[in-house]
Amino acid sequence: MRPTYLTENSIGEFIARALAEDIGDGDHSSLAAIPADAQNQARLLIKGDGILAGVELATYIFKAVDPELQVEILLQDGAQVKYGDIGLTVKGKAQSILTAERLVLNCMQRMSGIATYTNSLQQLIAGTGAKLLDTRKTTPNFRMMEKWAVVIGGGHNHRFGLYDMVMLKDNHVDYAGGIREAITATQRYLQEKGKNLHIEVETRNLQEVREVLETGGIQRIMLDNMAPDMMREAVKMIAGRYEVEASGGITEKTIRAVAACGVDYISVGALTHSMKSLDISLKAYK
Incomplete structure (x- = not known):
C-alpha cells in the first residue's frame, strides 16, 4: 500500500x-x-x-x-x-x-x-521481530521519494518531519533541564495545543531510561549508541511498557546483534545518506 x-x-x-x-x-x-x-x-x-x-x-x-x-x-x-x-x-x-x-x-x-x-539490512534482521526504520537524514526536497524507496525496499518509515511526532533528543533534554522536565513540558504543550502526537525520548544510559520510566506518558524510548549489554539491560528494564528503538552508528556488522537485544525498531540514517x-x-x- x-x-x-x-x-x-x-x-x-x-x-x-x-x-x-x-x-x-x-x-x-x-x-x-x-x-x-x-x-x-x-x-x-x-x-x-x-x-x-x-x-x-x-x-x-x-x-x-x-x-x-x-x-x-x-x-x-x-x-x-x-x-x-x-x-x-x-x-x-x-x-x-x-x-x-x-x-x-x-x-x-x-x-x-x-x-x-x-533490503540488504532487512534481510540481516529477518526473523528477529525488529523493524527497520529510516530517519530525517534525507536530501532536502527529496525526502518523500527517499522514504518511498525505503518502503519499496522492505523497510518502514519513521516520522516524516518535525510536525507528525515528538522526538525529544539529547539536545532537547539538555536544553529543557533533564528528562522529566522535557517530558512534562511536552505533555503540557500538547494538551494546550490540542495535539495528539506520540512522544519518543532518546536515552543515552540506563539512568536516563530509568527517568523516562519514572515519568511515563510517552510511547517510545530510543536507546542511542548503547553497547549490546547495556541495550539488553535497558530492554529488560522497560519490560514491554513502551516501544523500544535502537539507533546510532548501526552498520551491517552490528545490526543483527542489535536486533537480538529485543528492540522493536532499529533506525539507520545511512539508508538515505550513505547508500x-x-x-x-x-x-x-x-
Missing part, C-alpha cells in the same frame, strides 16, 4: 519543481538538435544488481513532460534486478523523451540504491 504522504498533489508538486529546476526556459539541446515532429523510443537499462525503485514515479514524470508518451512497465517497483535487465520502455516525441530522461534517471538511480541497501545509487541508463533503440 502506498504511504499516505504520497498523494497525486504531492507527487505532482515535486515533479513540477524538479522540471522547472532542470528545464528553465527550455531544453535547448533537444529543441535545437531534434525535429519537433520526430518520434522515437528508449528503454531503461539496468546496469547493476539490486532492488528497482522509482518505476511508478517515472511514469508520472514522463506523463508530466508529455501526456502522449507511451510507457510500458516491464519490471515493477521492488523487483530484484540484475545487470542487463530492462525496466521499462517509452515511446513518443523524441524531444519529450530527452527532456524527461535526466529527472527519471536521477530519481530512479537514487531510489533504487536506497531500496537495495534497505550507493544503482547504475541505470535510458537508451534509444530501434
Whole structure:
C-alpha cells in the first residue's frame, strides 16, 4: 500500500519543481538538435544488481513532460534486478523523451540504491521481530521519494518531519533541564495545543531510561549508541511498557546483534545518506 504522504498533489508538486529546476526556459539541446515532429523510443537499462525503485514515479514524470508518451512497465517497483535487465520502455516525441530522461534517471538511480541497501539490512534482521526504520537524514526536497524507496525496499518509515511526532533528543533534554522536565513540558504543550502526537525520548544510559520510566506518558524510548549489554539491560528494564528503538552508528556488522537485544525498531540514517545509487541508463533503440 502506498504511504499516505504520497498523494497525486504531492507527487505532482515535486515533479513540477524538479522540471522547472532542470528545464528553465527550455531544453535547448533537444529543441535545437531534434525535429519537433520526430518520434522515437528508449528503454531503461539496468546496469547493476539490486532492488528497482522509482518505476511508478517515472511514469508520472514522463506523463508530466508529455501526456502522449507511451510507457510500458516491464519490471515493477521492488523487483530484484540484475545487470542487463530492462525496466521499462517509452515511446513518443523524441524531444519529450530527452527532456524527461535526466529527472527519471536521477530519481530512479537514487531510489533504487536506497531500496537495495534497505533490503540488504532487512534481510540481516529477518526473523528477529525488529523493524527497520529510516530517519530525517534525507536530501532536502527529496525526502518523500527517499522514504518511498525505503518502503519499496522492505523497510518502514519513521516520522516524516518535525510536525507528525515528538522526538525529544539529547539536545532537547539538555536544553529543557533533564528528562522529566522535557517530558512534562511536552505533555503540557500538547494538551494546550490540542495535539495528539506520540512522544519518543532518546536515552543515552540506563539512568536516563530509568527517568523516562519514572515519568511515563510517552510511547517510545530510543536507546542511542548503547553497547549490546547495556541495550539488553535497558530492554529488560522497560519490560514491554513502551516501544523500544535502537539507533546510532548501526552498520551491517552490528545490526543483527542489535536486533537480538529485543528492540522493536532499529533506525539507520545511512539508508538515505550513505547508500550507493544503482547504475541505470535510458537508451534509444530501434
